Amino acid sequence: MKISLEALMMLDAIETRGSFAAAAEALHRVPSALTHAVRKLEEDLGFPLFHKVGxxxxxxxxxxTLLDDGRVLLRAAGDLECRARRIATGWESELRIAIDGTLDAAALNPIIAEFYADYGGTRLKLMYEVLGGTWDALATGRADLVIGAxxxxxxxxxxxxxxxxxxEFLFCVAPHHPLAVAPEPIPTDLARQYRAVVVSDTSRQLVARTAGLLDGQDTLTxxxxxxKAAAQRAGLGIGHLPRQLAEREAAAGxxxxxxxxSSTPRAPLWLAWQSNQRGRALQWFVERLLEPDCAAALQAPAG
Incomplete structure (x- = not known):
């Protein structure tokens, strides 16, 4: 291969500084040696790389063309070196985070911005999981950290x-649904007669879980x-929604x-990760997510 990273760095320095002499100084090389290296590269490639303008x-x-595409390789090589160095000091090359589907992933953005500002060498991959899917993502290795399991x-x-x-979840129906005018508390036997809108559990290996579903009730998944909220607004079914989302939809009519x-459903939420993992990015997110009010911010409805 005639093109090396060293050759690309040499071309980049010449183009950036405008002359062989300035580039040689920046690269701590003798100008004549840099000129010889460029001439040799041009001979090997079979075409000129520079011409003089004044x-x-x-x-x-x-x-x-060679330098523009080559700069992509230089950046990639720099990123690779950075990631390798970070791994050697305990920072993961990638951290995969599974977020429960009832939470607002956008509320993580300020926290992610903090992480990138100081520790940006670890790549982050976010995914939504539903019900048992958060635990399943951890069990099957799809995620390193789960939020709101x-x-x-x-x-x-x-x-x-x-x-x-x-x-906490609240039971909601569309304003034009028959149960909207039913006397409260609504008997579960009456609610069972109407279709429930449910979110599909994303588990792949663990047993799928359900929440708020009555025995024998018809479902729309x-x-x-x-x-789910959209289907309930359309009157396609009934069901429970996270309190913040339900209250927002109710306030808007x-x-x-x-x-x-029956009692209002409550589900405990967890942060969880494999106990043998010690990565510094993982520990940073765990400590940050355990700070006061962080859980409440992620439970706020998006939009």
């Missing part, structure tokens, strides 16, 4: 966990909490909050 060295069209951890799991609050004769 005292300035200017790239030829072929040289411009619902319910108790699977039996026998060796996860490190921290309590992260509770998610949707992919996420936003689709799009849904009606009703009281069942």
């Amino acid at each position: 005292r300035r060295a200017v790239l030829t069209p072929a040289g411009r 619902v319910g108790d951890p699977p039996a026998g799991a060796t996860y490190a966990t921290r309590e992260w609050g509770n998610q 949707v992919p996420d909490i936003a689709a 799009r849904l009606v909050v009703k009281r069942l004769n």
